[in-house]
Each structure stands twice: as C-alpha cells, then as structure tokens.
Amino acid sequence: MSMSTAPRHRTLVAIPAYNEAATIRNVVERVRQNLPDSDLVVVNDGSGDSTAAMLDGSGATVLAHLCNLGYGRAIQTAVIYAQRAGYDRLVTLDADGQHDPAQVRALLAEFDTRQWDVLIGSRYVLKREYIGVPFGRRVGMRLFSLLVRLMAGRRVYDTTSGLKVIGRQTFASLTKWQFIDFHAEAIVYLMRLGYRIGEFPITVDERRHGVTMYSALSHIKYPLKTALMVVLGVVEASLTRKRPS
Amino acid sequence: MTAVGLVAVTAFCVALLLWVVYLIRQDRLYAGYGVIFVVGTIALMVLLDVPPLLRAVTAASVVLLPVPSLTLIALVALTLLVVYVFIQISVLSNRVMRLTQELAIRNPDYHNVETGPSGPR
Numbered sequence: 001m002s003m004s005t006a007p008r009h010r011t012l013v014a015i016p017a018y019n020e021a022a023t024i025r026n027v028v029e030r031v032r033q034n035l036p037d038s039d040l041v042v043v044n045d046g047s048g049d050s051t052a053a054m055l056d057g058s059g060a061t062v063l064a065h066l067c068n069l070g071y072g073r074a075i076q077t078a079v080i081y082a083q084r085a086g087y088d089r090l091v092t093l094d095a096d097g098q099h100d101p102a103q104v105r106a107l108l109a110e111f112d113t114r115q116w117d118v119l120i121g122s123r124y125v126l127k128r129e130y131i132g133v134p135f136g137r138r139v140g141m142r143l144f145s146l147l148v149r150l151m152a153g154r155r156v157y158d159t160t161s162g163l164k165v166i167g168r169q170t171f172a173s174l175t176k177w178q179f180i181d182f183h184a185e186a187i188v189y190l191m192r193l194g195y196r197i198g199e200f201p202i203t204v205d206e207r208r209h210g211v212t213m214y215s216a217l218s219h220i221k222y223p224l225k226t227a228l229m230v231v232l233g234v235v236e237a238s239l240t241r242k243r244p245s
Numbered sequence: 246m247t248a249v250g251l252v253a254v255t256a257f258c259v260a261l262l263l264w265v266v267y268l269i270r271q272d273r274l275y276a277g278y279g280v281i282f283v284v285g286t287i288a289l290m291v292l293l294d295v296p297p298l299l300r301a302v303t304a305a306s307v308v309l310l311p312v313p314s315l316t317l318i319a320l321v322a323l324t325l326l327v328v329y330v331f332i333q334i335s336v337l338s339n340r341v342m343r344l345t346q347e348l349a350i351r352n353p354d355y356h357n358v359e360t361g362p363s364g365p366r
Contacts, residue, residue: 041353043349061353061354062354063349064349065346066345066348066349067341067345069345069346073342080350081350177272178272178276180276221277224280225277225280228280229276232266232269235266236270
C-alpha cells in the first residue's frame with residue numbers, strides 16, 4: 001500500500017494487534033471499505049498466532065514488532081510512523097472488531113469542525129453513566145474519570161477508549177514520554193500541556209473473539225501504574241514549556 | 246522506634262520517593278517497577294507515623310526482639326541495590342523497545358490486495 005497522495009488531510013488509520021487472528025482481517029476490510037481515502041497500518045505487536053498470515057493480501061501496511069511491547073508502545077510506534085510520514089491525523093482502532101469503522105467519518109468531521117487536538121470516541125459521554133459495565137471496571141472508570149477531572153480540570157467519561165483521532169500537533173508530545181496504555185495518563189498529560197481533548201459519542205460491539213489485554217493481576221497493577229503516571233504526567237507537563245496557543 | 250530513628254527513616258523514605266520519581270521521569274525506571282517502590286515507601290511512612298498501626302504490625306509479625314540498627318543499614322543497602330538492578334533492567338528494556346519500534350517503522354511490510362506481502366519499498 002502506498003502512502004496517500006491525498007487531498008486536504010492525510011489520515012492514517014492504525015490498528016494495534018496482538019493475537020487477533022480471528023478478527024483482524026475483517027477489521028482491516030471494514031476499514032478499507034469505510035475509509036478508502038485513508039492509509040491503513042497494522043502494528044503487529046509480536047503476535048504468536050496467525051495474525052501476520054491473516055494480513056497477507058489485505059492491503060494493510062504492517063509494522064511488525066519482533067516481540068510484544070504492549071498496547072501503549074504499539075500506539076506509540078504508529079504515532080512515530082505517522083509523524084515521520086507526515087500525516088495530519090492518526091485514527092486508532094481496536095483490532096478485536098468492537099469499533100465500527102463506519103463511525104470514524106463522523107468522528108473525523110467533528111475533529112475538523114471543532115478543531116480538537118485529540119478526539120476520543122466515547123461510550124459514555126451521552127448517558128454519562130457506566131451502564132452495563134461490570135462492577136469492578138465501573139469503579140475503575142469512575143475513579144479514572146475523577147482523577148482526570150482533578151488533575152486536568154475537566155471530566156473525560158471514557159478514558160480507556162481505543163478509538164481516538166489524534167492530531168499531528170500532538171505527535172511530538174506523544175512520542176517524547178512513556179505512556180502505559182495511552183489512556184488517562186496520556187489524556188491528563190496532553191490536557192496539562194494545553195491541548196484540546198474532546199469526546200464524541202460512539203457505540204461499540206461486544207468482543208466475540210480473543211481475550212482482553214487485562215489479566216487478573218493487571219486489575220491491581222494497572223490502576224496503580226496509571227495513577228502514578230497521571231501524577232507524574234502533571235509534573236512533567238508543568239516542567240515542559242506550554243505550546244503557544 | 247526512637248524519635249531520631251523515626252526522622253532518619255522518614256528522611257530516607259522521602260529521598261527514595263523523590264529519586265524514584267526522578268528516575269521514572271527520566272525514563273530510566275519503568276513505571277511498573279517504580280510503583281512498587283512508591284507504594285512500599287508510602288506504606289512504610291504511614292506505618293511509622295501511626296504508632297498503633299506499627300505496634301499491631303509488630304505484634305502480628307511476632308517480632309520478639311528489637312531490630313539491631315545494623316540490620317536496618319543492611320535493609321537500606323538492599324533497597325538501594327534493588328533500585329539499581331531495576332534501573333539496569335529498565336535501561337536495557339528501553340533499548341530493546343526503541344530498537345523494536347525502529348525496526349518495525351523502518352521495515353514496513355506492504356501487503357498488496359492482489360499479490361500479498363511485497364516487502365519494504
């Protein structure tokens with residue numbers, strides 16, 4: 001697949017994939033159908049299954065990590081790639097098929113209209129309730145949403161959404177520092193740097209194949225690590241010169 | 246613990262916290278390791294500053310004899326050694342990560358719809 005010679009905004013769609021052989025082909029095809037003007041890259045994050053084979057002949061550009069680096073680093077690889085190739089915006093989508101690529105157009109339109117720096121596809125911004133979410137996860141989502149509000153001054157309802165539109169103006173900040181999963185810690189960091197981050201309502205399908213990236217132990221480790229990184233993000237952002245408005 | 250001991254251990258905890266935060270910020274210590282020290286140190290400080298809690302933990306751990314100061318020095322040395330080991334692991338891990346990312350970005354594999362993978366171009 002060649003780099004787009006495209007028109008107004010060069011858009012790169014990035015799908016981080018780790019052991020997603022069951023769904024990746026379908027996701028790639030749906031992206032190609034719904035976003036024919038965008039370039040598509042799959043970051044194969046050291047998958048041990050046949051994810052790589054499923055991408056043969058799919059039309060996607062594959063950036064292959066030789067070993068598993070984790071979701072945050074996979075997204076960071078896509079950001080570095082987008083930055084070097086001169087893309088104007090990066091759309092991130094999950095590889096498990098939960099996100100409907102057809103919703104991305106509306107997201108991009110909102111991104112351009114309101115001139116966001118980052119726009120999050122949000123499952124909860126409309127209802128402002130975490131209905132249908134398991135109890136433990138619901139508590140976590142509320143806590144992180146509250147943490148973002150405390151640290152950045154504005155509430156973000158869906159801090160863990162994998163569907164985002166990221167503007168090129170944020171690429172440098174996102175490749176400079178370490179982020180765990182590009183969730184609350186990245187959101188707070190960017191907000192504290194003065195970037196505009198918005199939410200746009202989306203719907204997601206239930207995961208039908210594969211397993212979530214969160215193990216039992218990560219339910220303890222993840223909140224601690226993220227909370228620490230959120231606090232450090234505030235410190236880091238305060239020490240970094242604010243971008244000119 | 247005596248007042249001097251309390252101040253000394255608290256000062257060590259604060260210094261350790263600041264050092265760990267500095268290391269994480271510099272990307273020299275992985276946040277996952279850092280959180281172990283941050284949580285552990287804060288727990289220790291809470292324990293020291295709440296005497297009933299310290300007494301309860303002491304009783305629960307069936308400590309019969311007071312800990313000699315030499316043991317505390319050894320514990321401090323061990324803590325610093327563990328931080329150092331984690332730094333080294335983090336530095337190597339960061340190098341592997343950057344190398345892996347760079348290899349992926351410099352060697353993109355283009356999969357044409359008709360012909361399959363065509364290699365970098």
